Amino acid sequence: MKHFLSTLAQFFMFLYCKFLWRTLKFVTRKVTGRCEMQRICYNNKPGARRTLKIESSLKFSKSGLLQSAVNVHADSVEKTIDVIMALKKINPDTNPQLAISLQASLYQIVGYRSLVVEVEKLRREPYDCENPDHEEMLLKLWRTLRPESPLSGRISKQWCDIGFQGSDPKTDFRGMGLLGLQTLLYFAEHDKASALQVLHDSLQPRHRSASKDEASQMSKAEWERKKSDKAIGYSFAIVGINITELAYSLLVSGALKTHLYNVAPEMPNLVHFQQTFCYLMQEFHRFWIEEDPCDIMEFNRVRERFHKRVQRQLRNPDMALCPHFPASHLHLVNL
Structure with missing residues (x-):
């Protein structure tokens, strides 16, 4: 009985948080005039801090099309950006920087997934x-x-x-x-x-x-x-x-x-x-x-x-491991 009540409480807490989160998103969009994607791109610098938030936003979106955006092929990234802009009802002519930022982050997301596949193939x-x-x-x-x-x-x-x-x-x-x-x-x-x-x-x-x-x-x-x-x-x-x-x-x-x-x-x-x-x-x-x-x-x-x-x-989103070897042309630093 105690376990059942605990599970039930967790279920209602999940529903409450989900409803509250969507309500906050709706209110924030009305107040700022910007969707979540716009807020992420305009309020976060390029790199992990921005891309991780975009990745999370796409994965947990209500739209199946947005959820699938993280799994597209690299050749389809530009077309996917057009789909996202259309679904979010964002005019690309008045928001050119948004498309550029989304494209950079989506390439990183797609590239990471491809790298995992390549490394796994070598390991096997x-x-x-x-x-x-x-x-x-x-x-x-x-x-x-x-x-x-x-x-x-x-x-x-x-x-x-x-x-x-x-x-x-x-x-x-x-x-x-x-x-x-x-x-x-x-x-x-x-x-x-x-x-x-x-x-x-x-x-x-x-x-x-x-x-x-x-x-x-x-x-x-x-x-x-x-x-x-x-x-x-x-x-x-x-x-x-x-x-x-x-x-x-x-x-x-x-x-x-x-x-x-x-x-x-x-x-x-x-x-x-x-x-x-x-x-x-x-x-x-x-x-x-x-x-x-x-x-x-x-x-x-x-x-x-x-x-x-x-x-x-x-765990620090601004962290970049810093190799101390001359072969690196990446100049990796703690951002």
Whole structure:
């Protein structure tokens, strides 16, 4: 009975809120002379703050045509804008900026959806050692990270030197498929200096530097023990594949919309995703040093804390993750 009353109360609250929301929309339009789309576009700057509100407005519209606008093909965006303007009874000649703003946001929405499909396709494509393109990407990864050390053979213990688990890296790509290899190769090729530095530090780990306050609170014995303890490293390639999974989960959950809507003025694409991976890889490396774990068994704990930190950052609609690598031509900043 108690559960029934609680459910009933929630139902009436939903009806009340829905009715109140529609009433407020109606009154606001009458007072301002502008529909919700106009208010969003005129009162919010370009980027995630505007596009997220437009996306939500379209999804929860009473009109099926408006709801379907977020699922159109890129080639149909301009025609869709005409439909929206007509349904909202907005004269495009007297509101030219509205059409431009709607078009930019709709391209971002459509682009994000297409990016999810493209990334998912790569993730589902297994690494195939019989595919010469796959093999060439893998060998290029080795040559980029270890140019001074030729491979003794395709199957070799040398792969462990760049952080794979065994003699044949193909087994490590089972979880993320070709996506894991592509992100690692992009990092190595487009931000080689940072990739080599992260690889070097993962093999020869170092403690983070203690602040003056921390040092003052340590006894001499603790300080000496900290200096003598060996910092914990990690497997570069395996962690890279793991961070690829983190970036993928942020993308699929929609958490990356904030970042991508703020940095891609039109349609987010695979390069935006790969550069996001580069940022996450470097930031995780810094985070690992800050956490200074006791052993590699703490990896999942550290990763989870890092994941939550990134999620918190992305809740800010003005947030754009800021990669510190020269390959970026996007100049990503916190807006």
